[in-house]
Every structure is written in C-alpha cells, then in structure tokens.
Amino acid sequence: MSDPGLTDAGRRKRGGGRAAMMGRSAGVIDQMPWRIPVNPDRPTEPLDGDGVARIHQTAMRILREIGIEILNPEAVAILKQAGCLVSGTNVRFDEDFIMEMLGDAPAEFTMTPRNPAREVVIGGRHMVFVNVSSPPNSWDIERGKRSGDFETFKDFMKLTQYFNCIHIAGGYPVEPIDIHPSVRHLDCLYEKLILTDKVCHAYSLGAERVEDVMEMVRIAAGLSHAEFDARPRMYTNINSVSPLKHDYPMLDGAMRLARRGQPVVVTPFTLAGAMAPVTMSGAVALSLAEALSAVALLQYINPGCPVAIGTFTSNVDMKSGAPAFGTPEYMRATQMTGQMVRSYGVPMRASGVCASNIPDGQAMWETSNSLWSAVQSGTNIVYHAAGWLEGGLIASTEKFVMDCEVLQMIQRYFEQATFATGEEDLAFDAIKEVGAGGHFFGCAHTQARYQEAFYQPIASDWRNYEAWAADGGIWTSERANRIAKQILAEFEPPEIDHNAREELNRFVARRKQEGGAPTDF
C-alpha cells in the first residue's frame, strides 16, 4: 500500500455493510458510514443571562426604532397587513409580533430527499454538514486557480455524494460559467439530482429558478405535488443585504418555499467593521435583527413552516479591508449567535471557513477554528463544511478531502465510546492482568476492541518520518489531491428510478426550449 489514505482491504469491511446498503460509496478510502451526528456537549456560552438579554433587546430596538428595508412589495404588503409599521420600503417590527411569530417556528424538522435513507434532522443536538457552496472559482495543485466550469461542478458533486460525512448537497460548489445563466440552474440541478441522492438546495435568484428546482426535486423523488408539499424535501438559504436590507429575489424565493412547507435558512452576511459594527456583539445583534425580520415574515405567511437562523458574522482585516475567517472574533460571534438562536427556539446554521488561498497550515487552523466553533455553538447545519478556500472565492478538491478528515473526527468525537465509563471501559481487570511494565496490546480486553477502538484517518499520515520519507515524503495537500482523483476516477452515481429520470430529462428539455429563466434581474 503506497498511500496511507487509500484502500486497505483488511479495513474496508468496517463501513462496508452500511455503505453497501446506502449506495456504492465503499472503496478508495475507508471512510465512516453515513450517520446524522448528535452533539453530546454542553455548548460554550460566552454570554451570561444578562448578555443574552442585552443582545436581544438591541435586536428588538433595531427592528422597532430603525426598521428593515424590505425591497419586495409583496412582502411589504404582507407585513403591513400583519400590523408592522410601514413607510415606503422601511418596515418596523415590534417585539410582540416577532416573538409571536417565533413561537410558531419548529425547533426541529427533517428533510427527506429522493433517497429516504439520506433523510436529515435539523435541530436539537443534531449536526449535519454541507459541501462548499457558491465559489466562482476552483483551485487544485495541478491547475491553480481558474474560473468555475461544469465539469468541475460535477467533480464536486461526486465528492459531495461520495463522502458519508457530507449530508446535504448545498449550493453550486463552483459557478459553472460555461453554462448560460438562463439554463444553468436546470443543468446544475439535473446533475445534482443524478450524481447525488442527498438533500438539495435551491438558490433564491428569481421565481423561475426556484419553481424549476422545486419541480425537479419533486420529479426526481417521484412525488405528487401534495406529497412534495407534505414535508420538507429541500431548502433554500437567503442572505440579507447587510446592513438592514432584504432584497427582492431572496424574499421572493423564501416566500415560495415557505408556502410549500420547504425550509428557509436566513443568514445575514455581517462582516464587523464593514457591513456591521466593529464590535462583535453589535454585529451579532444586527445580524439577528435582519434574520428575525425574515423569519417573522415567513411564519406569518405559513405558521409553523421550517426555518433556521444562520450566522455569517466575521470581521474584516482593518489593514486591507479583506474579510478574515476562522478568527477568535469569528468563533465568539458564532458561539454568541448559538446562544441567541437557542433562546429563540429555532435551528442554527454556521460555516466552515478560512481566508487562506491554498490548502496549507493556515487553511486548516482557520477551518478548524470555524468547524469547532460550530460544534461549540450547538450548530445544527454547517455550510461550506468541506472544500472552501480564499474566503469563499475558491472551491478546492484537496481542501474538500482534508476538511472531510476534520468532519469525521468531529463525528468520532461525538461518539459515547470516547468518554464512556462503563465497567468494561474502565478496564480495571485488564490493568490488573497486564500489571506493571506490561503491554496492553496482547491482552484480551484490547484484542476484543482494537479494530473499532480509535478514529481511523483518511488523509492523515501517521507513519514515522523515515517511512513517510521513503514513500515520497508527500505533504497533506498532495495526498488529498491523489485521494480526490481516485474517488473521481472510481465514482459510480447512486441509483435513480428510470421513470423519474426520464421525466426529469423531459422537464429540463421543455424548460430549455422555453428559454429557461430570465437573466436580467
């Protein structure tokens, strides 16, 4: 075996049974089986009760005394009807309305994609991971940085499907600029629905796009319209235009999904010092005000519809104005938002992020900081959990593999076995049997457990320097490059019902003939 991350027949059985049941993702590497991780830790809470109250009161003052610009006339009319104070596009919300609407929002919901075994739970102590979404560019060791294209889009969709620790096929991992924007969503969603069987995301970028995606998800799963509407099958994520603004298409898409009971994640993008106050609790308060205004709108439209609040509060580098990610300030903003969102009783979204341009040491300390702060904040859905570089401007296959190692370690970290204190875990008898100066490897207690006892890495090389050097002295990014290429070379798409696929083909052909979506918004 020349590469430590690659197939070891002796270990493959570990995930084989479940992997075989779930599709064809065994082989290449010995990854963990599919599971929905459950976070057993008490969250890290930097705020005391008074701090929580003060951030809440500030968000409420923002909503009541300053208001939010709502650039969607339909939404404004609805909010006016709901009793909000409207002045042109400015809408002011009082606390009672916000809290009443929040009271309708579910604390937890499930999303069921075309393969029901890939159902995900959003909320409570559950935590799921989403691939990198929306970079315009890709990067890999051989080709460097280049604009996104459709082949690269498909490569990332294959990685998204392959890795069991990626639970949701989020936005476009790269923007495929070789596909005309009018039909891009049709081609992308088609490939996403063929190459993966996981929960899908729709961009809220115009009515036609949103409606097309809902229809395609429905068709791929072989559902009637009523069946589609009966429970969450997909979702959208909308960003406010911070500070204090929601634009037309985002709200339009959100309202369309909410009316059909499909989840909406509301994620303001508030960089402290730029679109938000330079102080972190102020940036969090602004972000929450923006998020709560959209949540209230959606709950008024369809009480009880599934929503989540996202955080994307980081800071800019005050020297250059460049966004910074995975900083201490980012971690605290994520933890504070987690406290606030728990107090509002809805699921929480955070991200795996970094500012680094390449998958190096900086990339991994920044990404580790962001992913672990997601754990610490009780986050339920982690966007960009694998593959992100350059503040979201680059998706990298190497980084995707490296991040999946961190995600698997988080999943293992959550397992009770790592901190269980049953009689057999405490191992008194084994300690007595082995005695002073002995070695535990040979004892029965170890032999009965060693195959499952510890986390097994996929991209890490744990050999000593000499063995590693004799095998070429390959750094992590290069190992990840090789693993990604082998996964892509051996990828087999998941099964899909023949009739569903045919109908999907017909739908895409018809919509393309109709011209797709307008591109002038």
Next chain:
Amino acid sequence: MSDPGLTDAGRRKRGGGRAAMMGRSAGVIDQMPWRIPVNPDRPTEPLDGDGVARIHQTAMRILREIGIEILNPEAVAILKQAGCLVSGTNVRFDEDFIMEMLGDAPAEFTMTPRNPAREVVIGGRHMVFVNVSSPPNSWDIERGKRSGDFETFKDFMKLTQYFNCIHIAGGYPVEPIDIHPSVRHLDCLYEKLILTDKVCHAYSLGAERVEDVMEMVRIAAGLSHAEFDARPRMYTNINSVSPLKHDYPMLDGAMRLARRGQPVVVTPFTLAGAMAPVTMSGAVALSLAEALSAVALLQYINPGCPVAIGTFTSNVDMKSGAPAFGTPEYMRATQMTGQMVRSYGVPMRASGVCASNIPDGQAMWETSNSLWSAVQSGTNIVYHAAGWLEGGLIASTEKFVMDCEVLQMIQRYFEQATFATGEEDLAFDAIKEVGAGGHFFGCAHTQARYQEAFYQPIASDWRNYEAWAADGGIWTSERANRIAKQILAEFEPPEIDHNAREELNRFVARRKQEGGAPTDF
C-alpha cells in the same frame, strides 16, 4: 511590505510600550504583548458526576488492589513510613492517604524566574504555554530532518524568548548531541538562562543534574539559598513508566525539588492500546493512579509543595502501532483528565501535539485539536505548545511560528472584548447612524476602535489570491520559515546582571572541571 507577517511600522506601536518594558522583543513581527492568559470559558465536560466518581474509584482500586512499582528505595521507605503497604518495590495506597495528601497540595502557585516580570501563575483559570521540549531531532524546510545540535538548541531558545505567547522555557527543544551528556545540562542551562529570562525547567535525570540546575537558576537570579527555597523559581516534569511504574531518577529529582518547594509536574505517558487500556476512560484512570501516587509521596515529604498533574493520554494507530496525536480520543482524554484534576484541586498540564512529520495541513488540524482541547479542559500549563512535529521526535522552527499564531488566537479568544455586551459594544447608535445599505468603516464608532478591534495575525496571509500570487504565492510553512530566520537574525538576548553572569560562568567552569554529571545511569 513584501511579507504580510513582517514588520509594519504603522502597527508596531501596538505592542511596543509593553514589549520595550519587557525586553527587546519588538520588531520583526507585530506580536501580542506578554500576558498570562485567563480562560473565561466553562470547561467542556464529557463526564457526568457518576462518570467522575467511577474514574476516581477505578484509580483508587488500582492504587489499593494492584499498587505501583516504585523503583526508588528512598521513596519506598518514605511511603512505608507513611503507612502504605509495601512489598518489595510494590506500594499500595489507600484512598484516605491519597485524599489527605491531595488536601495539602495548593490549587494554584506562582513561579518567579530571574526577571520577576516573567512570573507565571499556575492554576485557577490561568493558562500558560511552554515551548516544545525533548525532541532528539530538528526539521526545517532547507535542511530536512537532522539530529539535534547545540546551535539549533540555541535557535529554539531564542524563539522561546522572542515570542510573548511562550511563557516558560521548558525542556530542551532539541537534544544537543554534539555536547557530551556529562556536561550537556550545564551548557544547555547556561544558554537557557542567558538567552531567556523566563521560568526554566530541570530534567529529573540524576541528582547532579537536578542540583546543578537549581543552583544555576538561583545564581542567575542573584538569590540566596533561603530566597530560592522561599518560593517556586523553576520546576521539573516527571513521567511514570506506564503501566504502573515510577523509575529511580525521576522520583529522585522530584523529591529534591519538592524538598526545596520547587514545583513538580507529574505526567504519565499512557498510550491507549499500548501502555494503557484500549478504552479511553481506562487509560485516564491508569494515568491518574500513577500521577496520584507521586503527588501523595511529594506531599508527604513536604506538605503543601506545589505540584500539578499532567495528561499525556493518546492512542496508538492500531494498524501500525504508531502513536497518534490530536485525535478525537486524545481530545476526550484531555477533557476527562481536566474534570478529574479539577476535582482533585491541583493544577492541570496538557500538550500541543501532532503526528505529522512536516508543518502542513495535518500538522495544524492535529495541533489545533490538541491546543483547543487544552482550552476546553481548563488546562493551566500547556507543554510543547509551539514547535512539535512527528509525535515529539522533531522540533521545527516553522512549526514554532505557526503554533504561536494559534496560541495568540487563543489569547485573543480569551479577551472579554470578543464577547462584551456593554452599551458601546452593542452599537445601537452606530447601527442607527449608518442605516440601511450604509458602510460602517467611516463611522465614528469604527474609527475609534478599528486599530485594536480584531486579532492581527503574524504568519497568516489574508490577502486575496491575486495579491498573494503576485507576491510569490508563498505557503504558510515557507512564510513561517522566513519569519523564524528574521527573528533569529535580529535576536538580542535579554539583560542579565553582570555579577550573576560572572558567577554563572564560574559555576559552569568549576562543574565541568569536576567532570559534570555521571552518564552511566
């Protein structure tokens, strides 16, 4: 400015006042000022009350029913006198004795080196960082892996002194094999005491070495013997020989320091699956039993002498037997040990560790896991916090710089400013002033704060890809290499009293003439 980590005159003033006061460490990079970090977070506690009780009971059963091999006759005689059940080298301890001895141990102590401004507090919520200690080899980008030598030892001592986030000059960063073992401790401690003014460590590797180091620390600080004995000035760290054994020289050194009121850190090295049970709580229980036996001995010898309990519980790779570091199991073992050590009321030691052979992505996710688990476990003293590679077999200058970035981020993460919720932090007025669609950079609230608002990196490059690429496209490890070289080129040692230095010279010359320490143990 060609390298983002290097001097920026406009920012240097930030740490200048304090840095100037503390010595000559300004310049090269704009690092944080010296401080003793205080961890405001509630620890992450995987164990419930029952789990804590079960691990404690198991440790007590080990001490009572199996006992510890004590390979130091003096220690055995003392423990026999204390009422322990002795059979040859096997010593059994009962719970009452252990708990009574623990009751004497201080929860917190300070160590004062020759520069009193470098005093460190060990215990409570304080957290201090120690350089990498004891690798036989070094690695850097130009020269690869090579055996430790004295010049490299000195380079790491300079980095240890330079970085304000390194609080203690621990063991030898590399073993200088070009110095004969009989006089190595004399040359090393001399250089350590000249090149740094921080708290020093003595290896417990024979009576002469320990006594020489205590004498040199005393001389360098210009203290009388009574003044030296009056309070902690330095410390030692001892490892048990797991499972269930303490060797002669470690206990000898520990007893010598304890008698003079100098701190002893007791750190069993328990790799689950090798020297400890394959189950993590069992490995923790074994480790605690070993540590508590030494702590009890030292408290019996000198009640109230400062001690700390260290954790070095990780796991082996069950495929190869190689030690793994920074794994999920490592994190949980550290957190569990933190809970137990807090319940025993003594300070806690953990480490910054990784298995990677080079300062790449894997190195940083493993090191991040270990350093943040130290934060989560309420650790007070973090060994190997900067510079460690290959499971402790390599010290790397690049890794030293990269780790200091993570340590500085931890220090910033601890600052109240990152989660404060005062009126000015919540920034309602600034949000109102900027309004919808505005930008916060220009407002007075930002302008008054932007210079100190956010963490400023030392080795990270936050520029966009194009700016980074145009400047050479330098990866983190290469940037760290350049920074380390510039620090070493510009290093100026801290001041030392002329008379103290002269006496130190005479002491070393005399001890060398006497032949130094025996080398046959």
